[in-house]
Amino acid sequence: MWEKVRDWLAQRRQKLDLFDETLVARQDNPLYLMGPMLYYFWLITVVTGVILMLWYEPTTTGAYTSIERIQNDIGRLALTFLGRPVTLGGLTRGLHKYGADALITITFLRIYRMYFLAEYKKPGELSWMLAFLGLILGMVSGITGYLLIWNQRAFWAAKVVLTVPVYFDELPLIGPLKFGSMIAFLFLGGPAVGQATITRFYALHFGISLVLLILVEVFFQRTRRKRINMSLFPLALFLVMLVVISIILPAESGRRADPTKTPLPILSDWYFLALYQYVKYTPPLWAGLGPGLLIGFGLIVPFLDRSKGRRPLERPFFTVVGALAVLYFLAFTALILFNIAVIERDPFLIMNITLVVLALGLFWELRHRRQQRQAAAAGISPPARAPVHG
Amino acid sequence: MDTKPAEMMARRKFLKLVTTLPALAATAALVSPLLRFLKPNVEKFKIYAPTVQDAARGEVIAVATLREVANPWDYKYFVFTQKYPQYTPEGFKAANVPGVVIKLPYKITLYDPATGQGPWRWARDIGKTPKVTESDLIVFSRICPHLGCIYNFVPNYKEVTAGYGGYLPPPPRQHALMACPCHLSIYDPADPQLPGRVLSGPAPRPPRTFLYEIQGENIIATDVEPGGIA
Ligand code: HEM
Ligand code: FES
Numbered sequence: 001m002w003e004k005v006r007d008w009l010a011q012r013r014q015k016l017d018l019f020d021e022t023l024v025a026r027q028d029n030p031l032y033l034m035g036p037m038l039y040y041f042w043l044i045t046v047v048t049g050v051i052l053m054l055w056y057e058p059t060t061t062g063a064y065t066s067i068e069r070i071q072n073d074i075g076r077l078a079l080t081f082l083g084r085p086v087t088l089g090g091l092t093r094g095l096h097k098y099g100a101d102a103l104i105t106i107t108f109l110r111i112y113r114m115y116f117l118a119e120y121k122k123p124g125e126l127s128w129m130l131a132f133l134g135l136i137l138g139m140v141s142g143i144t145g146y147l148l149i150w151n152q153r154a155f156w157a158a159k160v161v162l163t164v165p166v167y168f169d170e171l172p173l174i175g176p177l178k179f180g181s182m183i184a185f186l187f188l189g190g191p192a193v194g195q196a197t198i199t200r201f202y203a204l205h206f207g208i209s210l211v212l213l214i215l216v217e218v219f220f221q222r223t224r225r226k227r228i229n230m231s232l233f234p235l236a237l238f239l240v241m242l243v244v245i246s247i248i249l250p251a252e253s254g255r256r257a258d259p260t261k262t263p264l265p266i267l268s269d270w271y272f273l274a275l276y277q278y279v280k281y282t283p284p285l286w287a288g289l290g291p292g293l294l295i296g297f298g299l300i301v302p303f304l305d306r307s308k309g310r311r312p313l314e315r316p317f318f319t320v321v322g323a324l325a326v327l328y329f330l331a332f333t334a335l336i337l338f339n340i341a342v343i344e345r346d347p348f349l350i351m352n353i354t355l356v357v358l359a360l361g362l363f364w365e366l367r368h369r370r371q372q373r374q375a376a377a378a379g380i381s382p383p384a385r386a387p388v389h390g
Numbered sequence: 391m392d393t394k395p396a397e398m399m400a401r402r403k404f405l406k407l408v409t410t411l412p413a414l415a416a417t418a419a420l421v422s423p424l425l426r427f428l429k430p431n432v433e434k435f436k437i438y439a440p441t442v443q444d445a446a447r448g449e450v451i452a453v454a455t456l457r458e459v460a461n462p463w464d465y466k467y468f469v470f471t472q473k474y475p476q477y478t479p480e481g482f483k484a485a486n487v488p489g490v491v492i493k494l495p496y497k498i499t500l501y502d503p504a505t506g507q508g509p510w511r512w513a514r515d516i517g518k519t520p521k522v523t524e525s526d527l528i529v530f531s532r533i534c535p536h537l538g539c540i541y542n543f544v545p546n547y548k549e550v551t552a553g554y555g556g557y558l559p560p561p562p563r564q565h566a567l568m569a570c571p572c573h574l575s576i577y578d579p580a581d582p583q584l585p586g587r588v589l590s591g592p593a594p595r596p597p598r599t600f601l602y603e604i605q606g607e608n609i610i611a612t613d614v615e616p617g618g619i620a
Contacts, residue, residue: 189477195483342555
């Protein structure tokens with residue numbers, strides 16, 4: 001048993017790709033440049049983050065003011081844009097924020113690429129699982145970083161997100177152990193959002209990247225692979241783009257957090273919006289279980305998908321599931337932006353649409369398999385398999 | 391050298407077991423200290439229900455005068471200060487619980503001394519017996535029982551329809567309502583059977599209530615129903 005697991009891991013480790021380093025042969029295809037770009041944007045956020053730490057003050061009373069100071073006063077340049085002074089502090093903040101946005105965007109796109117091209121199939125299971133964990137840790141970095149500004153949106157986002165686990169106390173059997181509230185209390189540093197919360201979020205925000213960076217560096221040292229296999233020009237271009245956005249659209253600070261007033265509507269960073277809409281529709285226990293199941297599904301999808309082919313049309317069911325996920329992500333995000341939610345009607349509709357679409361997907365899958373079997377029986381060899389990467 | 395292979399295997403397994411067990415035990419022994427590091431008020435070696443220590447301590451305050459809420463649907467916001475343990479070097483830290491006093495158009499039962507039922511059912515759990523049992527004044531905590539946002543008292547139900555996702559209350563409930571900006575839970579403060587009944591949205595229960603007493607002209611909030619994140 002143990003030996004099997006170890007062999008399995010050893011095999012996957014050899015084919016492990018953290019940032020698509022072994023796919024250099026496909027450098028002409030931007031789809032495979034996502035890996036190095038991911039690493040590049042991550043480095044940008046880490047470097048700018050450390051610079052921000054020089055001025056950032058992690059206290060409930062000082063955080064917002066220190067952010068304002070970073071934005072408007074630190075390192076003023078002899079330059080204004082639309083009447084606003086351009087500051088080095090503001091640029092650093094912009095690079096950190098937009099760098100993080102780029103990081104999350106690319107992580108999402110890369111996950112979709114890996115999914116629709118079935119890169120998670122043997123021997124890519126481990127690479128896929130790490131990419132997926134990376135997305136989750138990236139989102140945790142996002143939400144912990146967001147609270148550091150201590151503005152209205154961030155405050156309520158943190159409170160809502162950390163009230164969700166409290167409902168795990170309602171689960172049968174494990175509920176009475178109160179591990180749900182414990183999760184919340186450990187992250188919040190008490191039963192309320194306060195100073196302890198900022199301190200802990202600050203530590204997590206920094207710690208996640210720090211630990212991952214060390215692990216990744218060890219990996220690169222051992223495999224002697226090239227970290228960023230891209231030419232200098234696009235890298236410089238991306239950096240310039242981030243700087244330009246930071247000047248045109250300075251990172252927002254919003255309004256200082258007020259624990260006695262919730263703004264209407266509350267929004268969050270863009271990658272959480274779809275989740276927010278989902279939370280409106282579902283009983284609170286499912287607000288936690290749903291994403292949990294989704295994460296679980298994502299992690300074990302390499303073992304669920306037993307279809308033969310790698311191309312999307314060769315495994316219809318999983319393609320349908322993926323397409324549905326993309327669609328819901330976009331649709332829910334749009335709905336929350338327009339503040340539309342008819343709670344009596346929508347969940348019912350959505351459930352039905354989901355069931356019908358999944359059933360159709362299953363049907364398609366079965367038909368596809370039958371056709372393949374018939375073709376095999378008739379002696380026609382199936383189309384050549386797409387080559388395995390790596 | 392002359393041991394048989396099968397015997398070797400068995401020995402190896404045994405040795406493995408002998409080394410794994412202490413390692414597992416050591417890990418288990420670390421759980422409790424780790425928990426206590428993250429949450430210093432957990433009792434030693436206690437892993438079960440470690441959050442019971444975190445009961446908040448409220449400070450009794452006058453939240454409104456009777457004159458301020460004399461007419462039906464008058465309401466007043468207030469902030470109740472509660473002390474929660476925060477795991478900072480300073481220890482306890484105050485957190486605020488916003489609340490609202492509402493004058494209803496009719497009297498409702500708050501606590502039935504005979505059966506212990508009613509919105510103030512929870513009073514017995516904290517060892518109190520409500521002095522008021524029936525009243526047209528009710529005091530809610532404004533912390534949404536869904537995920538902890540602060541909901542609003544909305545005097546005109548049309549504003550609820552316009553601003554909170556398009557919910558239109560049925561005619562008997564077309565009066566002031568309470569609505570939460572976060573996920574659009576909507577509550578009826580004046581439901582005679584269940585004040586704060588959830589009319590729409592994901593909230594699992596009505597908002598928590600405050601226990602209050604009337605002293606002369608003043609409405610005094612003494613306790614708030616425990617639970618939730620502040
Ligand atoms: C070691 C690495 C990092 C350090 C030291 C760091 C540090 C900081 C600091 C000091 C702030 C507060 C200043 C501000 O908001 O302008 C901040 C904000 C933030 N961080 Fe990081 N960070 C790091 C990595 C990351 C990563 C990997 C992400 C990825 C998602 C991220 C996302 C954010 C976000 C979204 C904000 C809020 C920015 C805003 O809206 O203005 N950070 N970070
Ligand atoms: S927090 Fe009020 S509806 Fe979700």
